[in-house]
Amino acid sequence: MPPIISLVIPVFNEGAMVHDNIGQILRAAEGAGYELELIAVDDGSRDNSAAEIERAAARDPRVRPVFFTRNFGKEAAIHAGLAHAKGDAVVVLDCDLQHPPELIPQMVEFWRKGLCVVDAVKSDRGEEALQDGFFANAFYALFSRFAGLDIRNHSDFKLLDREVVDTYLAFPEKHRFFRGLIGWANYPSVQIPFTVAARAGGTSQWSKAKLLRYAIDNLTSFSSVPLKLITYVGAAILALGAVIGFLSLLNWFEGRAIGGFTTVNLLIIVIGGAIMISLGIIGHYLARLYDEIKARPPYLTKPNRKPPQ
Structure with missing residues (x-):
């Protein structure tokens, strides 16, 4: 043949x-x-x-x-x-x-x-x-x-x-x-x-939104790097918090009060934003695992069925 x-x-x-x-x-x-x-x-x-x-x-x-x-x-x-x-x-x-x-x-x-x-x-x-x-x-x-x-x-x-x-x-x-x-x-x-x-x-x-979702899905399907980045983000925020904490203690020992709530607000915004982004990345990977575990077929075709005579 x-x-x-x-x-x-x-x-x-x-x-x-x-x-x-x-x-x-x-x-x-x-x-x-x-x-x-x-x-x-x-x-x-x-x-x-x-x-x-x-x-x-x-x-x-x-x-x-x-x-x-x-x-x-x-x-x-x-x-x-x-x-x-x-x-x-x-x-x-x-x-x-x-x-x-x-x-x-x-x-x-x-x-x-x-x-x-x-x-x-x-x-x-x-x-x-x-x-x-x-x-x-x-x-x-x-x-x-x-x-x-x-x-x-x-x-x-x-x-x-x-x-x-x-x-x-x-x-x-x-x-x-x-x-x-x-x-x-x-x-x-x-x-x-x-x-x-x-x-x-x-x-x-292909709309811009579809292309963005397509890109994110393809990146995360081939790499776990975004999950690992969460560790580095956490380390960076910890370092930032340590610096701010050190400066706050230094001012306290020198008898200088920290005015307002700027420092507290900054910490809340930075830490809260990092936590939400990290949860979003983890949630995306969990959603992919959920879809795979369900093991539904990737597509369904219409039946080639003729009506009874």
């Missing part, structure tokens, strides 16, 4: 363009010279994305739809796509064409040479707002510092060998960071640069 290349595209509220873009992605991937399948995972879209995916599947049998019961997030959609993929190699890419599908034949060629992972890395972030580029670089710098993994300018646009896919699916955690886990696994890989293209219609579904 000839090798199969699977294409996985997460979809969320992309109804205006997903049908045409699926066709364009398949046409570009045909240059690899292998049999293709495309798994389009609808992540609980609220528009007509599901209907457009079904229309694409009706026109091309290589399209295999997967529909979530609700929005579970992009990481869950990638997970589901990999779980449903049957290919000897799997390419994950966005459906908005910001990941240029013309690179797929080149990625497959590297795979044929024996590489397990082909990473498409952003050489030019395209028309990105200055503040977005700043926050992205800040996240990558923190992630490298905390987790010890350099994934600067990496993307979800990757080709994975079947062995890598099976390993990824065997990981026990429910909440995943695709880029981080593939980088952590450290399979033989190669990087190819690409320029982020303009979106082929529609607007990004």
Whole structure:
């Protein structure tokens, strides 16, 4: 049986363009010279994305739809796509064409040479707002510092060998960071640069709040450094308290009264703020443990059930 290349595209509220873009992605991937399948995972879209995916599947049998019961997030959609993929190699890419599908034949060629992972890395972030580029670089710098993994300018646009896919699916955690886990696994890989293209219609579904939550979740899923920082914060506050206490005793011995409640208020504000921040960090990690212990599935798909006759 000839090798199969699977294409996985997460979809969320992309109804205006997903049908045409699926066709364009398949046409570009045909240059690899292998049999293709495309798994389009609808992540609980609220528009007509599901209907457009079904229309694409009706026109091309290589399209295999997967529909979530609700929005579970992009990481869950990638997970589901990999779980449903049957290919000897799997390419994950966005459906908005910001990941240029013309690179797929080149990625497959590297795979044929024996590489397990082909990473498409952003050489030019395209028309990105200055503040977005700043926050992205800040996240990558923190992630490298905390987790010890350099994934600067990496993307979800990757080709994975079947062995890598099976390993990824065997990981026990429910909440995943695709880029981080593939980088952590450290399979033989190669990087190819690409320029982020303009979106082929529609607007990004990522708000600033969603991106911030996504960044925090990914940082804490790969590093316990924030928990350890609490110790250093406590030590710094203890040192500050010792200095203030020493100065207060010195003034008392010299017979000079400390005017007002400035010192007391300062101590209360600093210590109270540090305690609340520390409790927030601990609470975040406890919430992650709670979610993992519940062991709920990372996504649910709609049943493919026909009504009784």
